[in-house]
Amino acid sequence: xxxxxxxxxxxxxxxxxxxxxxxxxxxxxxxxxxxxxxxxxxxxxxxxxxxxxxxxxxxxxxxxxxxxxxxxxxxxxxxxxxxxxxxxxxxxxxxxxxxxxxxxxxxxxxxxxxxxxxxxxxxxxxxxxxxxxxxxxxxxxxxxxxxxxxxxxxxxxxxxxxxxxxxxxxxxxxxxxxxxxxxxxxxxxxxxxxxxxxxxxxxxxxxxxxxxxxxxxxxxxxxxxxxxxxxxxxxxxxxxxxxxxxxxxxxxxxxxxxxxxxxxxxxxxxx
Amino acid sequence: xxxxxxxxxxxxxxxxxxxxxxxxxxxxxxxxxxxxxxxxxxxxxxxxxxxxxxxxxxxxxxxxxxxxxxxxxxxxxxxxxxxxxxxxxxxxxxxxxxxxxxxxxxxxxxxxxxxxxxxxxxxxxxxxxxxxxxxxxxxxxxxxxxxxxxxxxxxxxxxxxxxxxxxxxxxxxxxxxxxxxxxxxxxxxxxxxxxxxxxxxxxxxxxxxxxxxxxxxxxxxxxxxxxxxxxxxxxxxxxxxxxxxxxxxxxxxxxxxxxxxxxxxxxxxxxxxxxxxxxxxxxxxxxxxxxxxxxxxxxxxxxxxxxxxxxxxxxxxxxxxxxxxxxxxxxxxxxxxxxxxxxxxxxxxxxxxxxxxxxxxxxxxxxxxxxxxxxxxxxxxxxxxxxxxxxxxxxxxxxxxxxxxxxxxxxxxxxxxxxxxxxxxxxxxxxxxxxxxxxxxxxxxxxxxxxxxxxxxxxxxxxxxxxxxxxxxxxxxxxxxxxxxxxxxxxxxxxxxxxxxxxxxxxxxxxxxxxxxxxxxxxxxxxxxxxxxxxxxxxxxxxxxxxxxxxxxxxxxxxxxxxxxx
Numbered sequence: 012x013x014x015x016x017x018x019x020x021x022x023x024x025x026x027x028x029x030x031x032x033x034x035x036x037x038x039x040x041x042x043x044x045x046x047x048x049x050x051x052x053x054x055x056x057x058x059x060x061x062x063x064x065x066x067x068x069x070x071x072x073x074x075x076x077x078x079x080x081x082x083x084x085x086x087x088x089x090x091x092x093x094x095x096x097x098x099x100x101x102x103x104x105x106x107x108x109x110x111x112x113x114x115x116x117x118x119x120x121x122x123x124x125x126x127x128x129x130x131x132x133x134x135x136x137x138x139x140x141x142x143x144x145x146x147x148x149x150x151x152x153x154x155x156x157x158x159x160x161x162x163x164x165x166x167x168x169x170x171x172x173x174x175x176x177x178x179x180x181x182x183x184x185x186x187x188x189x190x191x192x193x194x195x196x197x198x199x200x201x202x203x204x205x206x207x208x209x210x211x212x213x214x215x216x217x218x219x220x221x222x223x224x225x226x227x228x229x230x231x232x233x234x235x236x237x238x239x240x241x242x243x244x245x246x247x248x249x250x251x252x253x254x255x256x257x258x259x260x261x262x263x264x265x266x267x268x269x270x271x272x273x274x275x276x277x278x279x280x281x282x
Numbered sequence: 283x284x285x286x287x288x289x290x291x292x293x294x295x296x297x298x299x300x301x302x303x304x305x306x307x308x309x310x311x312x313x314x315x316x317x318x319x320x321x322x323x324x325x326x327x328x329x330x331x332x333x334x335x336x337x338x339x340x341x342x343x344x345x346x347x348x349x350x351x352x353x354x355x356x357x358x359x360x361x362x363x364x365x366x367x368x369x370x371x372x373x374x375x376x377x378x379x380x381x382x383x384x385x386x387x388x389x390x391x392x393x394x395x396x397x398x399x400x401x402x403x404x405x406x407x408x409x410x411x412x413x414x415x416x417x418x419x420x421x422x423x424x425x426x427x428x429x430x431x432x433x434x435x436x437x438x439x440x441x442x443x444x445x446x447x448x449x450x451x452x453x454x455x456x457x458x459x460x461x462x463x464x465x466x467x468x469x470x471x472x473x474x475x476x477x478x479x480x481x482x483x484x485x486x487x488x489x490x491x492x493x494x495x496x497x498x499x500x501x502x503x504x505x506x507x508x509x510x511x512x513x514x515x516x517x518x519x520x521x522x523x524x525x526x527x528x529x530x531x532x533x534x535x536x537x538x539x540x541x542x543x544x545x546x547x548x549x550x551x552x553x554x555x556x557x558x559x560x561x562x563x564x565x566x567x568x569x570x571x572x573x574x575x576x577x578x579x580x581x582x583x584x585x586x587x588x589x590x591x592x593x594x595x596x597x598x599x600x601x602x603x604x605x606x607x608x609x610x611x612x613x614x615x616x617x618x619x620x621x622x623x624x625x626x627x628x629x630x631x632x633x634x635x636x637x638x639x640x641x642x643x644x645x646x647x648x649x650x651x652x653x654x655x656x657x658x659x660x661x662x663x664x665x666x667x668x669x670x671x672x673x674x675x676x677x678x679x680x681x682x683x684x685x686x687x688x689x690x691x692x693x694x695x696x697x698x699x700x701x702x703x704x705x706x707x708x709x710x711x712x713x714x715x716x717x718x719x720x721x722x723x724x725x726x727x728x729x730x731x732x733x734x735x736x737x738x739x740x741x742x743x744x745x746x747x748x749x750x751x752x753x754x755x756x757x758x759x760x761x762x763x764x765x766x767x768x769x770x771x772x773x774x775x776x777x778x779x780x781x782x783x784x785x786x787x788x789x790x791x792x793x794x795x796x797x798x799x800x801x802x803x804x805x806x807x808x809x810x811x812x813x814x815x816x817x818x819x820x821x822x823x824x825x826x827x828x829x830x831x832x833x834x835x836x837x838x839x840x841x842x843x844x845x846x847x848x
Contacts, residue, residue, distance in 0.1 A: 103842050109840075109841070132744070135743040136742060136743020137743070143741075147737070147738045152287070152291065161742045163284035164744045
């Protein structure tokens with residue numbers, strides 16, 4: 012742990028005394044894309060001085076070394092960096108899949124990193140939608156069932172049974188939205204990569220999340236298909252005001268975002 | 283919900299797991315079958331062990347027995363009268379039974395039991411095992427005309443009065459013929475000694491006996507005081523002995539009644555005619571009077587040493603000190619076959635009053651003495667509790683009685699059977715336990731295979747408990763399927779066990795259950811619902827327990843690491 016401490020990023024001195032809303036470093040609003048920029052940016056996801064290291068046998072490998080990050084509500088924020096720069100780890104920490112060694116994470120101005128595991132599970136299920144590079148669909152379930160899985164998790168057996176019609180309707184609607192209305196009963200292995208990723212997007216949207224966390228959503232797709240997926244994400248952002256945090260290593264994709272955070276060796280590089 | 287769904291999906295798509303529970307299925311099926319057969323055997327054995335015994339026996343230490351048994355019965359009734367259904371008294375005495383087989387006396391060691399034919403029936407299932415249908419209704423010690431239950435070709439099928447008359451006639455004819463030869467012999471000798479008077483006397487009876495094949499020949503000689511002594515070839519001995527019996531004892535109608543009445547009543551005939559009369563009746567165990575073996579073709583055959591209608595000789599000690607040996611002739615009137623060899627080869631039943639008077643167990647003031655009080659309890663009464671209370675009422679320190687329930691009498695055997703069943707159950711359950719480890723290994727593999735899916739579910743917000751319940755539920759459903767199928771298989775096997783046994787006999791050419799040993803025509807089975815419930819629950823528990831460990835592992839997987847897993 013002391014190893015990580017000494018590896019802190021010099022450019023971003025962290026102070027717990029600073030209120031999260033005032034911290035804006037590392038966030039840049041790309042005003043070119045909007046004619047009328049949102050007047051008040053409300054940070055929905057924010058981190059202060061995040062440290063995270065992994066243990067590989069005897070060695071402790073620091074991944075994040077004091078990251079300060081802000082994602083504003085209703086904006087697309089991209090996190091860009093090379094392999095091993097810690098961008099996926101940051102996303103996992105944001106999505107409460109993991110806990111930081113040090114530092115604080117705020118969602119909607121509430122701290123999430125020290126919540127009990129149950130509440131973090133609930134948060135992840137209800138407020139965040141996660142999309143991964145490798146889609147991560149359950150192979151035994153059909154497209155529709157995959158989309159319904161988060162709803163099944165959040166609803167108990169009986170509540171799900173009671174609400175199954177509305178939920179199914181909503182899942183079908185979401186699949187229509189991503190252009191997969193005709194593939195409800197197909198198993199993931201019968202789908203193409205783009206279709207799988209679109210299914211994953213529909214799944215991420217089923218519980219009406221506040222933030223969509225996407226980990227290289229186009230990383231495994233060809234340019235054309237990747238484009239389609241990105242268009243869907245952009246559409247969601249524009250039409251529903253969905254906050255999107257997207258990890259990518261592709262500069263051209265990152266450039267489309269409202270703000271870009273560049274990570275280098277576990278530290279935020281101001282662009 | 284997702285738990286249930288994934289559980290069912292995994293059940294449908296992971297056939298390897300189904301293979302792993304085949305061992306559970308087989309284990310459960312085996313346990314169901316073994317329990318049913320063992321219960322069947324032990325029930326059959328209980329019935330047989332109990333068979334001719336009453337529930338509780340209060341027995342005097344001494345062979346002389348005890349008087350005042352009516353008072354004792356009253357005392358017993360006071361201990362727990364509401365639990366007692368019936369009581370009777372008997373006299374037990376060790377005896378030597380001699381059966382005449384091809385001119386030789388064949389001795390058998392038996393316990394002679396004097397029973398009251400009215401009441402003994404009510405305390406035990408004795409009469410159920412008798413061979414004559416009329417005796418099964420109500421035991422009496424009179425020889426029946428015929429109609430003993432037996433296979434067609436058996437000697438027993440011809441037994442009864444018909445057989446007795448036939449036999450006696452043959453013996454008498456044989457005797458007469460012997461006598462004729464004897465006389466002929468004498469007359470030849472007399473000619474040599476040349477006494478003409480004697481020749482004239484001796485020739486005439488010879489013609490008489492020859493021309494009378496139908497009439498009772500024997501009494502003619504028995505009444506004749508001038509008859510020459512019989513030189514004693516063995517077939518003649520029975521008839522001869524019967525002829526010299528004491529008169530009051532030959533009346534069969536009096537055998538079960540008051541022994542003293544006969545003294546004041548003038549018998550109709552002072553002569554014992556074996557063609558018309560029987561000696562006091564005796565009921566023998568099947569194995570006392572027969573040998574069961576296989577003939578050359580492998581068919582089980584009974585070879586009878588004596589059948590109903592034959593006379594046997596019983597020698598037993600009198601109730602005096604010192605005891606004297608008393609020898610008496612009895613006529614076999616029936617057999618009992620409880621199919622419990624120990625009983626079938628060990629007991630002979632005679633009328634109680636007869637045995638009492640023969641053994642001098644009657645007293646002018648005290649009445650008659652008995653050696654045991656036999657008690658039958660009401661159904662559902664607490665056998666052990668009753669025995670204990672009775673023992674407390676008649677403590678061995680002050681009372682010369684031994685009080686035993688039929689379970690005490692057969693304690694070691696019953697304990698051995700129970701032990702056998704317990705051990706077998708433990709061993710078979712270990713088999714299911716082994717199957718549990720198979721499930722454990724398979725589940726671990728499934729968890730490893732599903733690591734990524736677990737990561738996905740966790741990333742979607744599934745809790746550790748939820749993930750765990752998927753796998754525990756999976757184990758439970760496998761357990762239900764496995765033990766359910768096993769239970770059905772086992773029950774099917776039990777219901778068709780005799781057909782299966784026949785099939786095995788056809789295939790192997792050997793009898794599965796040798797009737798000379800087991801006395802079973804069919805394999806007895808009893809399905810105990812409680813045992814099946816226990817087995818099925820146990821198997822399901824093992825399946826669940828085997829899935830808990832992999833499930834805990836799955837629940838503890840770190841979502842990020844699980845997602846990265848390839």
